[in-house]
Amino acid sequence: MSLPLLLVEDLRVSLGNGRAAVRGLDFELRAGETLALIGESGSGKSMTALALMGLLPEAARARGRLLLAGEDLLKLNEAALCKQRGRRIALVPQEPLSALNPLQRVLHQVMLPLRMHGLTDGAEQRAREVLARVGLPESRWRAWPHELSGGQRQRVLIAQALACGPSLLIADEPTSALDPASQRQVLDLLAELGREQGLALLLISHDLGLVARRADRLLVMYGGRIMEQGLASELLSAPAHPYTQALLAARPGLATRGQVLPAIPGQVPAAGQWPRGCPFAGRCALGDQRCIDEAPPRALVGAHGSADCWRLQA
Ligand SMILES: Nc1ncnc2c1ncn2[C@@H]1O[C@H](COP(=O)(O)OP(=O)(O)O)[C@@H](O)[C@H]1O
Numbered sequence: 001m002s003l004p005l006l007l008v009e010d011l012r013v014s015l016g017n018g019r020a021a022v023r024g025l026d027f028e029l030r031a032g033e034t035l036a037l038i039g040e041s042g043s044g045k046s047m048t049a050l051a052l053m054g055l056l057p058e059a060a061r062a063r064g065r066l067l068l069a070g071e072d073l074l075k076l077n078e079a080a081l082c083k084q085r086g087r088r089i090a091l092v093p094q095e096p097l098s099a100l101n102p103l104q105r106v107l108h109q110v111m112l113p114l115r116m117h118g119l120t121d122g123a124e125q126r127a128r129e130v131l132a133r134v135g136l137p138e139s140r141w142r143a144w145p146h147e148l149s150g151g152q153r154q155r156v157l158i159a160q161a162l163a164c165g166p167s168l169l170i171a172d173e174p175t176s177a178l179d180p181a182s183q184r185q186v187l188d189l190l191a192e193l194g195r196e197q198g199l200a201l202l203l204i205s206h207d208l209g210l211v212a213r214r215a216d217r218l219l220v221m222y223g224g225r226i227m228e229q230g231l232a233s234e235l236l237s238a239p240a241h242p243y244t245q246a247l248l249a250a251r252p253g254l255a256t257r258g259q260v261l262p263a264i265p266g267q268v269p270a271a272g273q274w275p276r277g278c279p280f281a282g283r284c285a286l287g288d289q290r291c292i293d294e295a296p297p298r299a300l301v302g303a304h305g306s307a308d309c310w311r312l313q314a
């Protein structure tokens with residue numbers, strides 16, 4: 001088996017004042033593979049993405065190892081990171097309107113990353129290619145961002161992310177600003193591009209139901225930790241962790257019209273206010289004092305998965 005393109009080892013992101021957003025994350029991602037990173041808002045998903053991009057907020061610090069093709073991104077200085085960002089690792093952001101320059105036509109925005117990386121020869125041709133590939137009609141290539149629909153703007157951002165031919169693509173809640181039909185189309189496009197171009201795709205979402213079937217593997221995160229991970233097919237048919245089970249039960253798609261949406265009871269604690277043991281202990285229907293006090297052991301689940309939960313102790 002080939003080496004993973006991305007190997008994340010014991011990633012920790014501190015926010016200052018003893019608070020931490022990510023508290024020991026391990027995962028790997030191979031070329032051509034889609035990994036969905038799932039968890040409620042406040043779980044540390046975006047901090048994980050920003051650590052990979054080298055774009056954490058001022059006060060935040062990342063520790064651990066982020067190996068991209070064997071090179072530790074956390075050891076690179078800003079100049080070296082700039083060379084990787086947009087070229088080998090690209091991010092599709094959450095908010096399509098604020099991420100686009102309102103004063104630049106679509107085609108030129110897509111040429112921007114190519115210019116930034118000195119790939120000026122054939123930049124326009126390349127921009128046209130990726131815009132065609134993401135399915136933006138040619139009549140829109142000279143439009144301004146405000147003339148586009150939300151789905152079209154998100155396609156422009158995907159084209160921009162693809163322009164330099166990255167090997168790792170991170171999409172952080174790429175469809176949260178879109179209507180349900182555009183959401184599905186954009187996610188299908190990302191999954192297709194991942195397969196077709198052999199990208200390693202990290203698909204981040206708070207909505208397990210929306211992304212799960214488009215991913216090869218799922219990583220369920222809460223409180224800056226991995227709760228459960230495994231093959232998407234296995235994890236969906238037999239979720240082992242009470243948190244994954246609660247997320248699945250709370251899927252909006254399962255509620256019929258007029259019914260109250262099931263939600264996981266309780267609030268996501270702020271960073272720095274997690275219990276010492278399992279982050280979910282305070283909200284878990286099955287949790288007891290040991291769950292609050294002691295970090296749970298990792299149990300193997302199915303053929304390829306694991307879950308961190310005291311209830312799964314043999
Ligand atoms: N810019 C920031 N400065 C300080 N804390 C932040 C910042 N952004 C997010 N946080 C905190 O970090 C934790 C993880 O947030 P985040 O990674 O954005 O979660 P998610 O993307 O899963 O919703 C939360 O407690 C959040 O309040």
Ligand SMILES: [Mg+2]
Nearest residue numbers: 045046047173
């Ligand atoms: Mg986020």
